[in-house]
Amino acid sequence: MNTVLKIAWRNIWRNKVRSFMVAAAITIGIWSGVFIVSFSNGLSNQRKDAMLKSMISHVQITNKDFLDKYEVKHLLKPTINLDAIGQNEHVLAASPRIKIMGAMASTARGSGALQLIAVNPELESQVTDMHTRLVEGEYLKGTKSKAIIIGQKLAEKLKTGLKKKVAIRFIDHNGNNRSESFKVVGIFKSISSKYDELTAFTRIDDMNKILGVEGEYHEVALWLDNLENAPGVVSQLQTQYPDYEVRDWKKVSPELGYTDDMMGMTLYIIIGIFMLALAGIIINTMLMAILERKRELGMILCVGMNKTKVFTMIMLETIMLSLIGGITGVALGYLTVSHFGNVGIDLSALEKGMESFGMSTMVYTEIPITDLVKITIIVFVVSLLAAIIPGRRAMKLKPAEAVRAI
Amino acid sequence: MSIISTKHLKKYYQDKSVTVKALNDVNFQVSEGEFTAIVGPSGSGKTTLLNIIGGLDSPTSGSVIIDGTEITNLSDNQLIDYRLKHIGFVFQAYNLIPVLTAKENVEFIMLMQNKPRDEREERANALLEAVGLKDQIKKRPGEMSGGQQQRVAVARALASKPRFVLADEPTANLDSTSTATLLDIMARLNKEENTTFIFSTHDQRVIDRARRVVTLEDGQIISDETR
Incomplete structure (x- = not known):
């Protein structure tokens, strides 16, 4: 296994320019993904926090009839x-x-x-x-x-x-x-x-x-110790006041709740798009590498390296190359997000448009560490899956033909 | 006693509507310690014969018996294991692993065989010394001449102590000095260690040094001369 690992590692660096370009492409892709997600998170969370603080609060107890007709008498x-x-x-x-x-x-x-x-x-x-x-x-x-x-x-x-x-x-x-x-x-x-x-x-x-x-x-607005406790408080108060409508912020402002839920999905959608591109880069690069090394792969199959080891070697090369780019991208993304999370990004040039959507012109990027860990795991899994195609291509080489390939 | 024996070996290819008879009823034996050249014009079946003996290709019919084992019945995995343990390969284009040093290339086969580190190092050093590359062990193929690379390839082929070495046009890419050096080394190994070498070649310099010359034409042996 050590030999396979050693050969795989050295193979990555036999074409330094190409490996660097691929790793750089992956790095830029992941970095952009992390930044876009954190920017969207910051925008959405700031909007949510501001809307909760200035208008909605966490929970509201309201007259049911008032909610139907908005008549003062209720x-x-x-x-x-x-x-x-x-x-x-x-x-x-x-x-x-x-x-x-x-x-x-x-x-x-x-x-x-x-x-x-x-x-x-x-x-x-x-x-x-x-x-x-x-x-x-x-x-x-x-x-x-x-x-x-x-x-x-x-x-x-x-x-x-x-x-x-x-x-x-x-x-x-x-x-x-x-x-x-x-x-x-x-x-x-x-x-x-x-x-x-x-x-x-x-x-x-x-x-x-x-x-x-x-x-x-008409209503009582409540501020809680933690937004996460809203569903529990709603449940308790609804039991306590069955004649009234007790709603958390998501129900009070479905649009805001929907946006919040969508942001969670956005992470996966954006990362999904970047991962598709990543898979394409990996597969293309590794297939090219296999084509270039056909004779060498033919030789190692001839002399007795079994197909599983050849497959493993290609998988390792692919995964290591992806992880170099992926981890660098996540690290760069983290640094960028930390920086702009502190100093913010000033979008005052877009003030009018942003205000009409209830958004602040100063956006502080934010991304939970768990999302960065998820992205790293996704990069690993995608590279693992993407490596299967070139790995199988290498396994299917006919040694006698490959060894004479020009 | 023969270590390789082929009986009624046939290999036919279908090229569109034409059946190409790459090997047509080849009966051929090789004894231990032979230094045999298989010669013939392009398309005569030399490489096909070497591929089938080496377990890299399967015949249309006939049998290949090596040390009493019928290898045409072996599964793919058994053939891989068989090649690893019993056959050394030398290729026309050297085919060393460019990211490994000369010594690592020689050790590579032994690593596949899970040989202990000490044994690997000792044998790799000895083989590289035997092919005259003791001072080149840390060099990678790209830093060596073609002749030196082919000598590393010979050392690699011998690393697993194979029953025989199959060399496909080993001198085709070498100049005359390198060819002479390589042939001297292989002849010495053949003589001193009784290593069996089977070459496919066009090269008259190799043919001149062979002790047995088998000539193929249109997939059939037309002469078998022992000197």
């Missing part, structure tokens, strides 16, 4: 005990919300549709980070009148600004048309320009007064 009755929910070991914070969907905001110079979300500023700050995304003003503080914060895009659309009044029309819980005036106390800019164009926040106390209700709301 409030949570009886009121959910927020303290009891807060005692769940995985729940870090809970924030009640009243949501007015399909409202219309207008000023003297503009109008636009929006969803008005009424929150308890203190509790909401523990569940979402909207309070950190203000570009002007303060987060629902400092005024006695009905305060509102609106998205930057909406402010532009309404041609309004801080301390200006905005009239909001909506259908209240009694089915009456209502028009209320709010004072703009802050303007926010989230990661999604679409969200900014369609969303405004007010205080739940103000909304309670407007609606004439006390301690009722």
